Amino acid sequence: MAIEMQSEFLQLIQLINTSAQAVAQGYSDAGLPHPSANDGAPPLPAHFAAQAATHQASLTLVAACRQLIASVMAPTTYAMEIAMAYHYSVAVRAAIEAHVVEVLRDAGDEGMHVNEISKYSNINPEKLARMLRILAIHHIFKEVAPDVFANNRISLTLDKGKDAKTLATTNPAEWYEGSNGYAAIFAFTADSGIKSAAHIPDILQDLEVANSYDPMDAPIVKGLGQGLWTHLNTAGNEAKLHRFNTAMVGSQLFANAGDRLLDCIGWGTFPSGSVCVDIGGGVGTQAMLITKEHPHLKMIVQDSAPLENQAKQFWASVDPDAIPSGRVEWTIHDFFNPQPVKDATVYFLRCIIHNLSDENAGRLLRRVRDACSPTSKLILADYLIPFACPTPPDSKTASLVNTPDVPAPLLNNMGKSMGYLLDLAMMALFNSQERTIEHWNSVITKAGFKIDRIAGNEGAFVYIICSPS
Numbered sequence: 001m002a003i004e005m006q007s008e009f010l011q012l013i014q015l016i017n018t019s020a021q022a023v024a025q026g027y028s029d030a031g032l033p034h035p036s037a038n039d040g041a042p043p044l045p046a047h048f049a050a051q052a053a054t055h056q057a058s059l060t061l062v063a064a065c066r067q068l069i070a071s072v073m074a075p076t077t078y079a080m081e082i083a084m085a086y087h088y089s090v091a092v093r094a095a096i097e098a099h100v101v102e103v104l105r106d107a108g109d110e111g112m113h114v115n116e117i118s119k120y121s122n123i124n125p126e127k128l129a130r131m132l133r134i135l136a137i138h139h140i141f142k143e144v145a146p147d148v149f150a151n152n153r154i155s156l157t158l159d160k161g162k163d164a165k166t167l168a169t170t171n172p173a174e175w176y177e178g179s180n181g182y183a184a185i186f187a188f189t190a191d192s193g194i195k196s197a198a199h200i201p202d203i204l205q206d207l208e209v210a211n212s213y214d215p216m217d218a219p220i221v222k223g224l225g226q227g228l229w230t231h232l233n234t235a236g237n238e239a240k241l242h243r244f245n246t247a248m249v250g251s252q253l254f255a256n257a258g259d260r261l262l263d264c265i266g267w268g269t270f271p272s273g274s275v276c277v278d279i280g281g282g283v284g285t286q287a288m289l290i291t292k293e294h295p296h297l298k299m300i301v302q303d304s305a306p307l308e309n310q311a312k313q314f315w316a317s318v319d320p321d322a323i324p325s326g327r328v329e330w331t332i333h334d335f336f337n338p339q340p341v342k343d344a345t346v347y348f349l350r351c352i353i354h355n356l357s358d359e360n361a362g363r364l365l366r367r368v369r370d371a372c373s374p375t376s377k378l379i380l381a382d383y384l385i386p387f388a389c390p391t392p393p394d395s396k397t398a399s400l401v402n403t404p405d406v407p408a409p410l411l412n413n414m415g416k417s418m419g420y421l422l423d424l425a426m427m428a429l430f431n432s433q434e435r436t437i438e439h440w441n442s443v444i445t446k447a448g449f450k451i452d453r454i455a456g457n458e459g460a461f462v463y464i465i466c467s468p469s
């Protein structure tokens with residue numbers, strides 16, 4: 001028995017048992033039923049609280065289940081399913097663009113036949129059923145009777161927040177407007193993302209560009225014929241630009257419980273009137289979250305000219321007083337040019353450095369450094385990527401990193417894949433990347449800053465708080 005207990009297989013089963021019990025207990029303690037993918041009701045605040053309370057146990061459970069699946073599946077089947085995973089992506093986008101979740105909203109657990117669902121788009125019902133079926137076998141939608149589909153807990157995240165009849169007759173540029181942005185980020189990924197990523201292996205083997213980090217050598221240029229920003233800002237691509245900007249609202253999903261923007265920076269400690277510059281801030285989704293809770297700050301959002309109209313509409317709908325009162329400014333600024341706002345309290349860059357090669361990140365950060373006062377803070381928000389093996393204990397930067405305990409035999413990253421998926425998305429879209437702690441430290445120190453602290457755990461979406469060195 002002692003020998004058997006040491007097998008990886010039995011260790012995994014034990015971890016699954018203990019962590020599943022902890023999750024079940026957490027939900028019971030909150031007076032909630034145990035979580036089920038088949039639940040067709042939108043989650044309540046109590047569900048989010050239970051999810052947060054059982055976060056660590058859920059991570060362990062998911063990591064152990066994934067490792068057990070990899071252990072027991074036939075290796076060729078496992079590898080082939082990974083090789084064909086792009087079809088899940090395709091099916092998600094097809095379902096979003098056929099407005100399926102919105103059509104099913106009132107159908108309840110009985111669901112609706114695909115012939116009815118398909119009336120809200122041009123999609124052939126037989127083909128749509130096959131898209132929905134592959135999602136259903138991955139617990140997104142339920143097939144409750146042959147060709148009859150219903151929403152479940154996960155399909156509900158695809159909701160664009162409008163009714164299906166309106167969506168069916170609305171210009172696609174408006175589909176995602178005012179939504180939580182999840183459908184927008186899923187559809188962007190399953191469109192421009194997949195069309196770019198398909199070219200990664202060709203570029204890796206192409207001797208002319210294999211060692212380049214120039215954005216014009218990124219796989220997207222093979223896929224779409226242009227870099228992402230040029231593509232989005234080209235006449236005729238307005239629907240894609242709107243979808244991308246709303247996708248950035250949805251990128252809030254990168255933040256884990258406990259790592260949230262508002263909890264871990266200490267915005268409330270900055271004196272009234274402190275200037276915070278959100279560089280490459282999009283329409284201003286992060287600034288909106290900050291100003292809502294900390295109206296004593298002056299937020300300046302900087303981005304490029306084609307976003308201006310959508311930004312004005314955004315602020316007029318979410319916080320009509322923000323711009324007229326001067327509490328928020330939305331301005332056009334190319335971040336490679338000298339930073340016009342000097343001596344700000346905070347320069348905030350979220351999902352910006354991961355779009356840039358080290359060279360271009362350095363160019364941008366030196367512009368920020370030139371504008372800093374000795375007390376200015378630079379806050380970078382992006383993933384902090386761990387190796388799949390434990391971080392070497394002699395690493396110079398190890399003390400900067402919060403590394404949660406990982407029970408054997410799980411991987412160092414607890415089976416989490418989001419940061420690594422985004423890393424390759426950055427390779428596909430920009431010839432850039434997510435970074436490990438050594439890599440972050442190198443980029444930051446070369447630009448004349450030092451890391452004060454990192455809010456969030458290695459492997460998560462983190463906030464790197466820096467001072468001028």
Ligand SMILES: C[S@@+](CC[C@H](N)C(=O)[O-])C[C@H]1O[C@@H](n2cnc3c(N)ncnc32)[C@H](O)[C@@H]1O
Nearest residue numbers: 248280281282285303304333334335336350351
């Ligand atoms: C990935 S998005 C992040 C948006 C925002 N920071 C967020 O997290 O929601 C990158 C943003 O950088 C902007 N951008 C790209 N190149 C830029 C440049 N040279 N100057 C200013 N903004 C730029 C894009 O328009 C886009 O809004």
